[in-house]
Structures are given as structure tokens and as C-alpha cells.
Amino acid sequence: YSTGQQKLCIRYYVGVDVGTASVRAALVTRDGHVTHTAEEPVNIWEPCADHYEQSSEDIWSKCCRTVKRVTQDIDVESVRGIGFDATCSLVALDRHFQPVAVNHTGVRERNVLMWMDHRAAEQASRITATKHRVLQGVGGVMSPEMQPPKLLWLKENLRETCWKEAAHFFDLPDFLSWKATGSLCRSLCTLVCKWTYSPSDGWDDSFWSAIGLEDLMENSYSKIGQQACCPGAPVGRGLTAAAAADLGLIQGTAVGASLIDAHAGGLGLMGADVTGHHLPCEHRPVSSRMALICGTSSCHMAVSTQPLFVPGVWGPYLSAMLPGLWLNEGGQSATGRLVEHVVRGHAAYRQLEEQAERRCVSVYSYLNAHLEGMSADAAQLEQLTARLHVWPDFHGNRSPLADQTARGAVVGLTLSQTLDDLALLYLATIQAIALGTRHIIDAMRAAGHDITTLFLCGGLSKNALFVQTHANTTGDCTHVCITDLECARIGACASSDCSSIQV
Template identity: 65%
Template sequence: MFGGEQEPDNYYVGIDVGTGSVRAAVVDQRGVLVAYSEQPIKKWEPQFNHHEQSSEDIWAACCVVTKKVVQGMDLSRIRGLGFDATCSLVVLDKQFRPLPVNHEGDSRRNVIMWLDHRAVSQVHRINETKHSVLQYVGGVMSVEMQAPKLLWLKENLKETCWDKARHFFDLPDFLSWKATGVIARSLCSLVCKWTYSAEKGWDDSFWKLIGLEDFVADNYSKIGNQVLPPGASLGSGLTPEAAKDLGLPTGIAVAASLIDAHAGGLGVIGADVRGNGLICEGQPVTSRLAIICGTSSCHMGISKDPIFVPGIWGPYFSAMVPGFWLNEGGQSVTGKLIDHMVQGHAAFPELQAKATARCQSVYAYLNSHLDLIKKAQPVGFLTVDLHVWPDFHGNRSPLADLTLKGMVTGLKLSQDLDDLAILYLATVQAIAFGTRFIIEAMEAAGHSISTLFLCGGLSKNPLFVQMHADITGGDGKNEQSWESCVPKT
């Protein structure tokens, strides 16, 4: 694999931490994927809407997958390492030891996950302030951002966590610190999830107003007063300890990190589409919308000038693409919602058995089953009497209402495999209609979008891609590769 005269000189390692697993990849200097590995990570849900992880478990998984992907390589040819991760909150004490983010006092669980909704009261109070920083998160802060989670820790775990805490990291920044010993934060994380401004820095009045004046008093050292653009080289590179953990050479360059969705957005927004017949060929990158679809979905659009879209996060300057403003729409659960609907159905055991017998995933089986029952009409019309409202975890965009609930209308008494397949289809369609709703809000505010680019786990599902094409007005041209492109007409 690594021999031969045509082999490029340099390789790069990327580590991607998602909600349920860590992935590592080696790419060559042309961007060609050389090796890939995946490792699950632990999640805890001690009570409803509380979602926690362990930073030590996540780092251990990073080490496992990295050692696998570089096995057999000439390590001297690895030139760089980069991390991206979910925007979860990591809490450490002054010795960089984990602190508990739970009432049980379990310090292993020192990460409040991005999808955690424990800070509902806190985010309502923050939004009631109407502070000017809220203009840059669509007018209403999300419970999934870091300020309400920090306030919850202060108000609920003062003695066991808050008073002992010395470092609050976004998970991507924790990983780059773990690799280099550098506590600088990425502009991507701080701008998108912490209210930092790339132009003005921190706003003291906001933190004082919401009751977190602690950060102002210590010059923001606990949450970041050294800020670097994504991709900037950190310190002296990989430390000897981290190099041993990861199976990589000491001193290789480590880049300032990105949030996982933003790493995906950067990749597809900048994709070379020449010769692919897409209508965005020859158009500015501002005509593209990146949709990163996994456990949740993020909708990334960029502009030369700031565009304020009600209910859509941003505009964030240089948080993803340098020199451009980013607007970020999203759906709090997409992959998780599909799993919830399918796995909770009475026919799920039958589906599992039949899919296993065919050596297929349950979703590949469902897609083929829909083709069997659609008869002469297009598959989308199977849901003419069944409809799903997908906000089972609240609405992130563009309604920005975390109190919203999900709904299914048109159910029958039967619960066979046909019913499960059609409910699955209706759920996928509901998610696609949510994307259309977000696009319409962005275009009404001033964006001009011609092409959707999908990446992430759900982009590998042809039904998911086709429904997004049908419902947003495209033709569903799907490249079976790292990215999937969905042109709009």
C-alpha cells in the first residue's frame, strides 16, 4: 500500500470525534484516502436530557484508531495531524484532571455532550437579557451552546465541579491541548459556541449580565484568552507523551482544531467540482450549502458580508472559511431521530432478522423494501396519509424553539414491516422538509444557494439524499464518495 515509485512524499492524519465514535484517517498530499479506522466511545444518560462522556475514554479511542491507520507506514513521512470533534464541554481542574459534571460525583464523566438539554432554565434567562451578542446566534441562544451549560454547572455543582474547575474546553480544543500541551483555543469553537467575536474578542458585559463574571475577573483564562485561527500550527507540535499514546513521531505539526460539522463544511464548501456537471461550477462558493448529516444535521452557508438570519446561528466571521461570514442552521436530531423511530417500532425485531439474513444494514433493507411496496408510483407518495413533525428534541433552526415536540399523524392499528418502512420514509421526508425550511429562511435573508453538498453518515443513504433532492427541488445526483452532491434546479 505504501510502496512504489508513484507514492507521494507526505501523509497527514485526521482524527474526527463524533457523537458515538472516533474515526481516524490517513490521506496523502493529494487528499486521497489511504487508511481509515473507527472506534466506538462511551455515552452516559443518567437522567432524561443529561448526556455525558469521558474525555479520557475519548482520548483512548483516538489513540486506538490512530495506531491502526499508521500501522506499517514509514512514520517519518507523516507531516501533520489535525482534530475535529463535537462541540461538547470538557471540564478539568488546575492539574488538568477530570471533574464530574453530574450529581453522582463520577469524575470520569467530565464532558457535557453537545445534545445535552439540562440547561433549559439557564438559557431562557440568558435569552431574556436580549444582550447584543445574541444577534450573532440568530437572535436566540441555543441550550446546546456553552454559556448555559457553564451557568448550570455554577448553579448546580458549585462545590464538586465549579469551584475546582480551572479549564473549560470545547472538546476539539481539549484534543489539541492533549496532543501539544498548548491551551490556546480555536477561533472556530469560541466564535460558534462561546460568543467570542473574531473582531472584538470577549464581551465583558455579557458574562457579567448572565452571572458568569468569574471569567471576566481572571481575564478569561479558564475559557480561553489565547485564540488561533483553525489550521494554525500549535506550539512545538506533538509532545513526546502524546506521540507515544498515538503511535506517531514527536514534534509533527498539530493544527488548531475545528468543530466536526465545520470540518465537514470546510471540505465540501471547497470541493473541486470541475467537470462534474453541477450548476455551481463557475459560481462563487457562496452559492453552496454544506449539509453535515449524522446524529444531527448542520447547514453551513457562507457570505462575503454578514447576513443576519432569524433562527439561524451566526453570522460568524472566519469561523470556518477565512475571510467569510458563516451562517449555521441545524436540526438537533436527524440520525438519532431515524434510529428512534425505527428501533421503537413493533416490527423492528423482524426487520433486524431479515436484514441480518441478507447481510444488510436495517436501512439498506428498508430502502429495498420500500421499492417492493411502492407499486407504480414514486416511492415518495407512499406517505400521502402519514406525516411526521421531526422536532422530537426541539427545533434548532429556524424556529429556534427548544420546547417544540415531535408528532406523527396518520397512524393505523397495523404494525407490520410495511408500516415500519413507510414510517421510516416519512421521518426522512420530514427531515428533508426541515432542510427546505432552513434554506428558505436563509434565502429570504439574502443568501443565494444553488447547490447542496451532503457529507456525513446519512449522506451514504441514497434514500436520504434523494428525498433531500426531491423536497428541495434538485435531481439527487449522488456521488458515492466522501461527499454527496445534491444540485438544486
């Protein structure tokens, strides 16, 4: 082949991952090789306690910048498909698809209620008190991180502004699919996991009436979604002319129905090929795996062939991540954010920064090495915190207690504030997070899940101490770390090339 012919023979797929604090894009080949990556930070506003807001325009802009960066050295005609995943945040747009403010100050740019926004805690409690049948699909307790309580908060607090003006409410992953294609079709992943939608029965009118949001039923639920499709299904006619220009791609490029960011990671972990690695799950069904997606928060995902109801754990959700399988999703509302909060808030943090910079390592790599130095025997490192204990629910307990009013605690502090003290508090925090994971695994096993192997991905999975502590705490589970940019597969599915992509 000539050079030009070779370029046309290469097929690429783009995955765009919108996390809590940044957008990442990856360019992936047909055999699953990641050739280029790019990352851009996104803005977060915290106007008051438990209120977290973002801008959909800022997020889309960063998506476009990262995609252009990863495709700048290739012929964009070779890009066959693109897929998006994002946090399960709530986006408000008016009838002209322009941003609508989700705040009392009326700043339209801030039109996204983030997943971690807990302003609707009281509304979530009231929804739980209805004991409506749809709550069986969310572990029996409605979380303020889901969309119904957020919508109810907007109606009760911004009735004359946001609620009156808004014509469309999107989960952020679906906003990105709409922005790319112009299609209002929503992903089953978002609707089932965060909106109480049933793949077989659709919306439950009695639920929305019971919680005071019957106005969303108007025009066949046009504000929150009239059509749904499986993750990875082609959306619309591919990229619109405007979206293609924004992204630097070709009009009509296939776009796959989106996933929540954690579920994209879960899809990659559940489908990982472990042949020859001698893991307990090598010759066992995918239902023996738990995917732990650990970043700002953590999600613990397991699937089953039959619905399993786990008190305090979200689900069971049918076909929300893998077609035909039921998903249970546990989680911890603050993990990476908690570690950062504990470390950066300590009096010895400045000293830690200076020491890490001197050695050209991250503060966490330095802390890990410092702890090894504090322990005479690496095998006994975990005993360093025998008199220091952390309860990690600083942002409430997502699972399995399902108590968003829970608060964190530290027991065993002294008047000392040295670098050693910071290292011990850091270790105790990681141990507390790992114990939370064990609590979730135990609850899922008690309900019928047969979990033998724990797969990790996300930022915290790059921390060796975090992974080792989880291995020590969960006992018989083996741990494997794999990339979570599985959203490129969504684009491949949409382009009908999925059989050519390998996990």
C-alpha cells in the first residue's frame, strides 16, 4: 500500500471521559491500543456547603479541545466512531437549548448540579418516606446524588426561574450525546440508574405524582426523556455539522449512546481478558467479578443473571451496563476527595510538599515511602495505626448504610502535628476506605452475589498502598488494575466495528 492507502486502512475510535474535575480523551486503534491521550481541567463552583455546580458549555468546550489534541496527527476520516461517558450530574437547558441557572444568583453559566451536590438531602428523605415501589431498585433509599430529589429541590427552591424556564433536563452523559448528534434519545444507563426508569415499563406515573413532580409527565415526559436506547447503540445520524466542526471530526461520524463514567470503567473491567493470569475468575462467569472504580468517589459494581436486592446498595438495574444482566452498584461518596482533604488539610502538608518536590515525586508516593520507613517490617506497616482510627463518611454513607446524614470521625489524635502524624492519618484514611469496600462486598455476598475477584481502575488504583490495603482488607479477593477509558468501545459499537475491538 502507499502511505495514503495505509492511512485510510487504519481505523480509530475516540473515547471522551468527563470526570469530576477534568475531561480526558483517548484515541484508540481497532486492536485496542491507545495511541494518544489528552486531559483538560473543568471548572467547579462551590457557592456554599454541599452545593457543587458546573457549566455544560465549559465541559463541552473541554471535550472539543481534548478530541482535537488526540486527533491532530491523524487523518480524521479514519475516525470511525466516538463515545462519551460522564459523571451523573444534572444539566438544565431552556427550550432553545441554552443554559438555565441552577442557583439563586441566576448565573446561567452554572447550569449543572454535580453528582456530589447534596443540597437535596431533605427532598431525598421525603422521597424515601413514600416507600414507593420504585425504591426497591435503589436499595430502598433514595440518594440526593440521584436526579429525582435534585429536580424536586429545583422546583421547590427555584420555581420562578430554573423550574419555569427549563425545557430539558439531561444527565450529563446524555447531554454530551445530544450535543454531538442533536438526538434527544437517552441512554438506559443513565435513566435506569439515576432516574428510576424501567427498561420494560418505562416511567412510573404514580412515582412522579407521589413525590410532587407530576408536571414532568407533561407531553409524554418530554423534559426528561421520551426515548431510550442501550449503551453503545448508534445515536441519531452521527455527528452534526456543528458538532463535527467543534470536535475537528467529520460530519456523520458514528456516536454511541453514552455511559455514566463509573459504568464505563465497570464495562472495561467486567470484560477484561484474564486468560493465562491464573486468577480465580479466569474460568468463571463475569458475575464472579466486582469492578471498583475509585476516583473522587468510588463505585462497586457486580452483575447477576437474576435480580438480587441488596439493602442499601443501588439496583438491581437491568441492562444498565451489560445487556441482559442485572447490576448492583455500591459506593462511597468521598474517597479520592477524602484522601486529598485529609492530606491537604493537615498542618504538616507544606513540609510534605517541600519534601516531595525535593525528591521529584508526588506527595502520595512520598507518603507511601515515608510509611515504609516508619515500619521496621513492611508486612507490619498496617499496624502503625493500631491506635488511630478513621470513620470515612465525611460526605455521608452511600452504601450499604445508605445514610447521607452520616459524618466522619477520627479517633486517636494527639497534640502532635508532625509529618509522621500526617503519614499515619493518611494510612488510617486509606484503611477506612478499604474497610468500607469490605462492608459493601459482605453485603452483596449476603444477598447472593458470588464475588471472588476485585478489579480496580481510576486514579486511586495507581496508588500501590491503596491497592495493597484493599487486598489485605478484603482477604480472598485478587486485585487487577486496568484503564477505564472504555468509552472508546462505545464509539466502536456505534460504528458497527465492535467485533474488531479487543478488551
